[in-house]
Amino acid sequence: MSRYSLMRAIERVSRPEWIVVVLTATLAACAPLPPAANQVTDQTAHQDTHQAAAAGMARAADGPLPVPPNLIALTQSTGQTRLIAATHNQSYWPLSQYFETQRNEAYCSVATSVMALNALGIRRPESTQYPDFPFFSQEDFFRSIDPQVANAARVSREGMTLDQLGTALSAFPVEVRKFHAGDLTLGQFRDLIRDTTSHSDRFALLNFRRVEIGEAGGGHWSPLAAYDAASDSALLLDVARYKYPAVWVPVTQLYAAAQAVDNVSGLSRGIVIVGTRANSN
Structure with missing residues (x-):
């Protein structure tokens, strides 16, 4: 009108x-625009797009999607008790201090990365968002990255593959290791999560497909913050906080989700471990 x-x-x-x-x-x-005009296609399997209807899940009118019954939200008493009781929970404390929500539906890799970079306590760059306080931010993430490797415009459409994010993170003063889940046994995958979450100076960044853990959506990135041996589950700090909360996920399901093939690279997804290195401060 x-x-x-x-x-x-x-x-x-x-x-x-x-x-x-x-x-x-x-x-x-x-x-909002009509569905046909506002639909986002998940051709690359990176964007964390809305697929709730396809998965038979109804969106809550006042918040995120319901947590699948096989997962336990950190906000539940069971989830909190598990975190406190877990021997391998040292990654949680620094990561939770810098927990971020991805700024758009394809920036899960970026939000996950800046959480880890800030939590590592390495020297921070000047920030356009906070001029008086150096800080790693999603807005400035690509400033020091070769645009041929990754750039804001492309990632806003497609997200990043495992190898792409590993290469991008190598532009920062950190140690980076990449693991395709297809090259790991379940035991090796579990060991990586357990060993990494036992430290506060290295973090496991998981690339996985949501459907394998019972959630709605495609490819996604988020950090793993803790491992509980009793339940053989890991705590996923989901950076799409408008969609799902932090949840405990059985490691067998995380392994299946990380083995899912990335449509762009043609390879399995997996884990990027980022940590401090000598003279990084």
């Missing part, structure tokens, strides 16, 4: 009807 049409309508109606006219016009201006 144009401004002129709105004013003419207001002149012709009573006060109660006037309120209805204004609300209708306002809601129309804020309404």
Whole structure:
């Protein structure tokens, strides 16, 4: 409705009807595009797109999607008890201090990376977002990365593969190791998670596909913050916090999710481990 049409309508109606006219016009201006015009295609299997309907899950009207029954949210008492009891939980404390929400639906790799970089306590760059305080931010992440490796425009559309993020992180003063899940046994995969989460100076960044852990969506990145041997599960700090909370996931399901083939690289997903290195401060 144009401004002129709105004013003419207001002149012709009573006060109660006037309120209805204004609300209708306002809601129309804020309404989302029709599904056909607003649909995002997950061709690359990187974007964490909305696939709740396809998975038979209804979106909650006032928050994120419901947590699948095979997962335990950290906000549940069981999830909190598991974190405290876990022997391998040292990654949680620094990561939780810098927990971020990805700034768009394809920036899961970026949000995961800046969480880890800030949590490592290495020298931070100048920040355009916080001029007086050096900080790793999603806005400035690509500043020191070769645009041929990754750039903001491309990643905003496609996300990043395992090898791509590993190479991008090598531009920072950190030690980077990449592991495709297809090259690991379940035992080796579990050992990587257990050993890494036992430290506060290295972090496991998981590239996985949501459907294998019962969630709605495609390829995704998030850090793993703890491992509980009793339940053989790992704590996933989901950077798409508008969609899912932090959850405990059985390692067997994480392994299957990390083995899922990335449509862009044609290789399995997996883990990137980023840690401090000598003279990194």
